[in-house]
Amino acid sequence: MYEASFTVLSCTGKGTSKGTVYEIAGSDGVKYQTWDANIAAKASGLQGQLVAARVEQKQNGKWLNYVLEDIGLPGTLVPTAAPIAAAPVAAPVANIPMQAPAMPDAEKQKLIVRQSVLKTAFEFVGTVYTGAGPESLSQATEEAFELAGQLFKKVYVADATPTPVPTTPAEVAAVVPGVQVGTEGVETATAPSPEW
Numbered sequence: 001m002y003e004a005s006f007t008v009l010s011c012t013g014k015g016t017s018k019g020t021v022y023e024i025a026g027s028d029g030v031k032y033q034t035w036d037a038n039i040a041a042k043a044s045g046l047q048g049q050l051v052a053a054r055v056e057q058k059q060n061g062k063w064l065n066y067v068l069e070d071i072g073l074p075g076t077l078v079p080t081a082a083p084i085a086a087a088p089v090a091a092p093v094a095n096i097p098m099q100a101p102a103m104p105d106a107e108k109q110k111l112i113v114r115q116s117v118l119k120t121a122f123e124f125v126g127t128v129y130t131g132a133g134p135e136s137l138s139q140a141t142e143e144a145f146e147l148a149g150q151l152f153k154k155v156y157v158a159d160a161t162p163t164p165v166p167t168t169p170a171e172v173a174a175v176v177p178g179v180q181v182g183t184e185g186v187e188t189a190t191a192p193s194p195e196w
Contacts, residue, residue, distance in 0.1 A: 008036055008051055011044040013085045013151070024068060026053075028179065034068040038147060043071050052077055121148035 004132045006026035015023045022040035024032040032055060034040055043051075054069040054077060070077055125144040129136055166172045 001054060001080075004053045005056050005074065006031070006051065006053070008029070008043055008047045008049060008071075011040055011047065013040065024071075030066050032066045032068045036068075039068050039071055043068070046071065046073070050074060054080070110156075114152060117148045117151045117155070118144075121145070123150060 004026070008026040010022050010166070014084045018021050019035060022034050022037070022043070024040070024043045027179045028030060028075055032043075032053065034043075041178060053071040056067045056069055058065045058067055080157070094100040105168055125147060129140040132140070147194045164171075166169075166175050169181045173181045
């Protein structure tokens with residue numbers, strides 16, 4: 001048995017075949033249990049307050065239960081005849097990196113484009129199907145995914161084979177229908193010089 005100090009976040013009861021078990025959530029991240037309605041009532045009355053609690057750890061198969069034996073404001077617990085151990089100290093946890101592993105830029109860009117394309121497709125199709133009702137959900141979903149696939153291919157096909165930009169009159173004439181190269185029917189003249 002040990003004493004713990006935490007703020008009571010909530011107190012809930014759940015009926016079981018053995019009776020009602022009460023679960024008290026503490027600010028220390030532990031969910032304490034008790035079968036005693038009086039202890040649960042005390043815990044419920046102390047919600048939002050810092051408390052001292054007498055706790056016993058009980059192994060139940062692969063589970064470790066934290067059973068409340070008593071709870072109250074700090075300094076108000078009745079002393080027990082048996083010595084009370086200090087709260088157990090958790091084993092040190094290895095440092096866990098808080099950043100995801102680095103992703104290659106190309107993969108990262110592809111993931112961002114994919115998410116953007118999906119968002120755009122679903123917003124567009126959602127706007128088109130506004131008010132259509134739940135019976136059209138599967139059809140709208142299919143169309144959104146199809147549109148997203150087309151958009152995704154457009155982005156990556158465009159990147160893979162860039163379209164050349166016409167820069168000479170001959171290149172423009174080859175791309176634009178009805179345009180011919182040459183000056184047929186146009187007279188040449190010299191531009192007048194400005195008089196300053």
